[in-house]
Amino acid sequence: MKASVSKGSLHDFSISLPASKSLSHRALISAGLSDRTCSLHHVADNNDIAATMQALQMWGTSFAKEGEDWIVHGCTHGRIPSDPIDCGESGSTLRFLIPLFATCKGMAEFTGHGRLLQRPQSVYADIFAKQRLHFAKKDDILYVEGPLSAGTYQVAGDVSSQFISGLLFALPLLSQDSRIIVTEPFESESYVGLTLDMLHKAGIRINRQGNTFFIPGNQCYAMPEYTVPGDDSQAAFFAALALISGKDGDILNMDHDSHQGDHVILDHMRAFGAEVTQIPNGYHIHAVNPHGAVIDLGDCPDLGPMEFAMAACVHGDSTFLHAGRLRIKESDRIACMKQEMAKLGCMLEDDGDTVYVHGGAVLDGNVEVCGHNDHRIVMALSILGACSQHPIIIEDAQAVNKSYPDFYQDLARTGAQISYDF
Secondary structure, eight states, X not given: OEEEEEOTTOOOEEEEOOBOHHHHHHHHHHHHTBSSEEEEESOOOSHHHHHHHHHHHHHTOEEEEETTEEEEEOOSSOOOOXXXXXXXXXXXXXXXXXXXXXXXXXXXXXXXSTTGGGSOOHHHHHHHHHTTOOEEEETTEEEEEEOOOOSEEEEETTSOHHHHHXXXXXXXXXXXXXXXXXXXXXXXXXXXXXXXXXXXXTTOOOEEETTEEEEOSSOOBOOOOEEOOBOHHHHHHHHHHHHHHOOOEEXXXXXXXXXXXXXXXXXXXXXXXXXXXXXXXXXXXXXXXXXXXXXXXTTOXXXXXXHHHHHTTSBSEEEEESOGGGGGSSSOHHHHHHHHHHHTTOEEEESSSOEEEEOOOOOOOOEEEEXXXXXXXXXXXHHHHHTOSSOEEEEXXXXXXXXXXXXXXXXXXXXXXXXXXX
């Protein structure tokens, strides 16, 4: 699908964010492993979450929809299915659930789409090798042998926090105690914090001392009723729209006490020259003096694509530190944004782990760009389109279904002009 996006009659706007994808994954897994029935409210509705639910059904969990809620009937001791577990394009689904299925004896098969099986799995490969368990990819199938044994797990902290979260979900189910030692640098640490918060809600005990996690074995999940808050990572797109366009934006369904790592977008907006005011159920964004900034993406890499695009449109230059992990997402987000922003007259440079963006770009439009089947790149380019005098055509626009299926409907509510070519 191609989307054509231009300024249209852009005006002040109010947008209510969808439910957090990160917390929806964690809530569904915790409920799916519980020894009770649990009601989950306001669960995110997107392709990644559908992949996690399908995988949990193959484990033995069942789901029933009641109005806007999901009733989850958990399965405390699952099974290895005879068919491959299809994780779609969701890195969270794959990395969260590999250790879970590996608590069972036998060989589980995982598959996926897009770049999913090309993304690094070295952390798990090393762990399984040390336990003399099979872990290998052949063609489009990843073969994972269990059962994992309790013990000490040393995990690199600079690849992906999803490996740590996956172990934290699974190890409490083993009969003996375990511990996880995370080596420095510990990046995206806030996402591990979200996992620990959810495990605590589900009655799972984890004792953390610095970068070491002590996990008692033989525990049982007991997830209570839970409402998923809004997704702070999606706030970046509409906050950036307010800053670039000069229109005021109210961004709603944001928890003022959020522990999501991407809640730091509010601090980033202030650094870029926005006035950010807390309002009931969210925040008001007002552009005061948009200018370049120095931003550390070490704990919030998902903000990178939109912030690169935003930085190109303000006065002065910007520097983004610890951006290297953006290369191993759904796409190489640094290379892809560099390629597509160049088509718009925006200059992005990098030296591996640091990205430099030169500001002052004038968005005229009348150009076609590629979204590289990456939802965050598609949405970032679409926001630039909404600030352009003439249309920007975005290929692979359907990628928004991965995390934000209603993105274009919400963008249209700002007055931006949008059309589609299927």
